[in-house]
Amino acid sequence: MKAMKKTILMMVLGLLANAGTPVERLVPVKNIFSPEGFDSNDNVEVIVEGHLPNLCHKTPMKTVSINGNSIDIKVTALHYHDSNPFCPQVIVPFLETVSLGVLDKGDYKITVNGKTIFEKEGSLSINESTSDAVDEHVYARVNYIEKTEGSRIVKLKGYNPSDCFVLDKIEVINNGKDVYSILPQMKQVRPDCPMEMLEFEYEVEVPNDLKSDRVLLHVRAMEGKSVNTIFNN
Template identity: 60%
Template structure:
């Protein structure tokens, strides 16, 4: 009996010790909300939030989203191990978090990020009415990352397409009149025979010079209703 009680006490103390050092989820600073233009009521609506981790004891930024009527409530947090490490290196780590809001009805929505906290930000996003009930029927290039061409306004859209029966038709740019260019690399089908074959590509495009903010977001639509996002120095 004494041995059993001893084992229980040891297990409880061990559990408390582990719990004391477990990372905790904490809200983190956010600096900007990017609201891409061009979403319809059959699109997967996305909001992109820029922020930073206060020091190297924070990791793995994550988001939670809730839609109530015309309000989008977003919480951005990260795992913090500050309690177990009082000497956290003071290095700010920037991040860009893509939030999948989902398919939404047409309308103008208010965005609240980390509401009712010292980090609260507010914004808006517009969803247009779709002309079709089908999910976005456009086929976009499977862009994986964006690379700036040094000394120019050009960027390289790089990735792999799943077949050689599609080729790039055109790249369209839309903007939100503020700080986001939505980039649509539209593909066209040139053959009915589409064998699965990973085809690398690199498309060079020039970023328009319409928006005047020093820092912009390039929001590139890709396959399966997703996107790739990158900040762009517009100076």
């Protein structure tokens, strides 16, 4: 009897050990969003939408390989064994920003999780820059997009680093498919810029030019960053 109990205990401990050791797995991908307006001096981004199949999957990760005009992206997550008692069957959506760095002018083919059942393909166009500076414009330091159900008005919220920068204009462009790029451009009104964090809130009306039911709002922000959210069109 003692030997049987010991055997059962060892089996349980083995299962728990396996349940607690994660492995990296590819995850399902739904969309690749390619914003318009990147030049050959910008830090280029694409946004990948997908989901984690259950709570056994943690921490979406991405790796990028660029060969000529082909961009290969792998999106994975740490997967704990399904015997883990802390893995409810709940689908967890994600929206991951993938940085591609500075790219030459041209058209690019994007493949996410290629040669698997999760494969998705997309495309990206990069324009020729008119300046050597990264980001020809200074954008507001947006860190949040506030949406209201049933309204096409969204609020861009964040903090600007000094009162010497004021909002010049907000430009909205689209990629003709499923992305509105919102560009809150700032202008410097005096040369001296003392550091002073100033809260702001800018309202923008989302156009109704794209036919897709769900679109990405891609807001360019200060220091080559962006804030992204899905908008029911």
